[in-house]
Amino acid sequence: MDHRHLDVYLLRCLQALVSEAHVTRAAERMGIGQPAMSATLARLRVLFADPLLVRTQKGMVATPRAQEVADQVQHALELIDQALTEGAPFDPARARAHFRIAASESVGFLLMPALIARLRACAPAVQVSVHPPELPRVRQELEEGEADLVVAFLRNAPQGLRSTSLMQQKLCVIAAQDHPDIRGTLSLAQYVGSPHAMYALGRTGGSTIETLVDETLSRAGMVRAIGARLPSTLSSPAVVAGSDLLATIPERIARHFAQQLALQVLAPPLPLDDVHTSMFWHERMQNNPAHRWLRQQFKQVAAPLAAP
Incomplete structure (x- = not known):
């Protein structure tokens, strides 16, 4: 041709x-x-x-x-x-943009419903594609245009990316209301000795939160037992509610499902860092009007959840 x-x-x-x-x-x-x-x-x-x-x-x-x-x-x-x-004002009512967002599952659960409802109301021709971020390739995804924005909890964000914090939340441990050994409080011995439901990425790797938990235990010379590896952190509450497993998940997700399922929401018996959810983008998108508008929409839907 x-x-x-x-x-x-x-x-x-x-x-x-x-x-x-x-x-x-x-x-x-x-x-x-x-x-x-x-x-x-x-x-x-x-x-x-x-x-x-x-x-x-x-x-x-x-x-x-x-x-x-x-x-x-x-x-x-x-x-x-x-x-x-570039440099022209972005008109969401008339725009036909297509945004590719790499978002963690908790972001998809907590923020995407409000974001998409907002976009449908003020930018009906804008299309959004959401996929899970590939943690080892976050920078490459943004550099190569596979994602316009990454929204996730990254403990070690790649160098050279723009970022801003959206919200933070504590980690909680959930257990069934009728758990045979746990009643309202959780000791470190119970935490380590009980089998856990783990959010697994692929066949062997764990999510950022699961890695955080295992590294914290490892520094204390401890290893927890894994009772189930699940493909979704949002499946953990239902699994935990019907078994003797524990799961360590973000607080807002824990409290949401505790309103629907027979769950205890417990403080972790070990010092775990808070989950800081941030937006990451490449320098080339910093001044793009459409991208600036999208980042502003994320900030606004996250604002009610921004306070610890």
Whole structure:
């Protein structure tokens, strides 16, 4: 394919065609007539040597090649838009931005409902994609544009990133109300001797909080027993409520589930650091109007939770 015959307009048309899977709707999206979009599709088919859209009994369907190209050019078009609008005021009511947020599970539970409700009310065309952060690759995710913002508890944040604190909370231990050995207080011997429900990342690694707990115990020459490795910290309360397991989780999550499940919320019998949830972003996004707006939205939804 001769790339010299491609321009930004053609790529936007391709993206519209793949997204809408309908020539007329793609034309309306681009503000042109249906015949003009049909002619553009014919030109794109020649340039890519691929049908791009094929007719089926259920309507038009993008070919694998069309989907692959559309996925790759989306980020490029966002970078172009960013370069052209840098410094211009961000109008959330009219914006069609796509934000990629790497957020920890507790952030997803505590902040994302309010954030997305806020965005839907004031920026209905803004799209948000949320995925768990890859802790060893936080800086790389931000540098390479895989994430616009990382919102998480990072004990050792990578150097060279911008950041601001959103909220902090203590860690609590939860146990079943009818636990056979624990009644309202928790000793260190009980904590170490009882099996724990652990939030596991992958087959072997633990979350930042689980690592914090194990390192604190290790400094005292202790190791806790693990009774279950769970793929989600939000599954811990239900598991704990129906068993003799303990779990160490952020206080606000613990107290939320204690209102619904038969749980005791206990102070940890060892000195654990508070959980500080912060936003992290790359320097290149510092002055981007859309990014500044997104960070402000996070601050506002976190404000009611910001006090310890």
